[in-house]
Amino acid sequence: GAVVSQHPSRVICKSGTSVKIECRSLDFQATTMFWYRQFPKKSLMLMATSNEGSKATYEQGVEKDKFLINHASLTLSTLTVTSAHPEDSSFYICSALAGQGNYGYTFGSGTRLTVV
Amino acid sequence: QKEVEQNSGPLSVPEGAIASLNCTYSDRGSQSFFWYRQYSGKSPELIMSIYSNGDKEDGRFTAQLNKASQYVSLLIRDSQPSDSATYLCAVRGGGADGLTFGKGTHLIIQP
Numbered sequence: 001g002a003v004v005s006q007h008p009s010r011v012i013c014k015s016g017t018s019v020k021i022e023c024r025s026l027d028f029q030a031t032t033m034f035w036y037r038q039f040p041k042k043s044l045m046l047m048a049t050s051n052e053g054s055k056a057t058y059e060q061g062v063e064k065d066k067f068l069i070n071h072a073s074l075t076l077s078t079l080t081v082t083s084a085h086p087e088d089s090s091f092y093i094c095s096a097l098a099g100q101g102n103y104g105y106t107f108g109s110g111t112r113l114t115v116v
Numbered sequence: 117q118k119e120v121e122q123n124s125g126p127l128s129v130p131e132g133a134i135a136s137l138n139c140t141y142s143d144r145g146s147q148s149f150f151w152y153r154q155y156s157g158k159s160p161e162l163i164m165s166i167y168s169n170g171d172k173e174d175g176r177f178t179a180q181l182n183k184a185s186q187y188v189s190l191l192i193r194d195s196q197p198s199d200s201a202t203y204l205c206a207v208r209g210g211g212a213d214g215l216t217f218g219k220g221t222h223l224i225i226q227p
Binding site for chain 2: 006034036042043044045046049091093095105107108109110112
């Protein structure tokens with residue numbers, strides 16, 4: 001089945017630095033990728049939707065200049081958290097959509113970001 | 117704004133019994149409905165998807181959808197301790213939309 005590889009699984013960074021998270025579709029072409037954030041004991045919140053070759057669409061309240069999303073190819077999307085602060089510490093999960101089928105959502109394994 | 121509501125629990129069920137998880141959603145235009153299981157610190161994994169009114173069975177799991185009542189449920193038969201996890205209800209509006217998740221129900225299966 002469809003596999004999405006997400007790296008790194010864990011990252012600790014200093015406040016003020018930037019962190020890049022990669023999400024790759026291994027055996028299919030992901031026309032659309034989604035980025036979610038999950039705080040402890042909370043649900044997943046959709047941050048943005050990216051389509052290959054076009055600008056990402058951000059959900060209300062998500063700062064596009066802080067969370068930079070690049071979807072340069074049909075197999076790779078990246079999320080860069082710029083000038084990270086402790087309140088950005090969270091679990092970030094990507095999800096890829098292959099085609100338009102209802103079966104198309106495949107999730108990455110997630111990245112635990114801790115900003116110190 | 118789309119909302120998905122779930123009772124956060126914890127819901128405690130004895131081993132071997134039926135666990136019943138419920139979910140309501142606000143957007144009548146929603147077309148696709150999903151149940152995910154999430155273990156602590158892990159990514160969600162798909163349990164069931166359902167798109168039309170009625171029941172859909174897969175092994176020990178049965179999803180039920182009632183669009184008129186905007187209600188989705190998941191039944192787990194013969195509950196096992198390994199079923200202990202947080203169960204997330206997710207809804208999609210249409211097209212290539214992202215999913216709107218509920219807060220999840222924490223299920224505990226007591227041996």
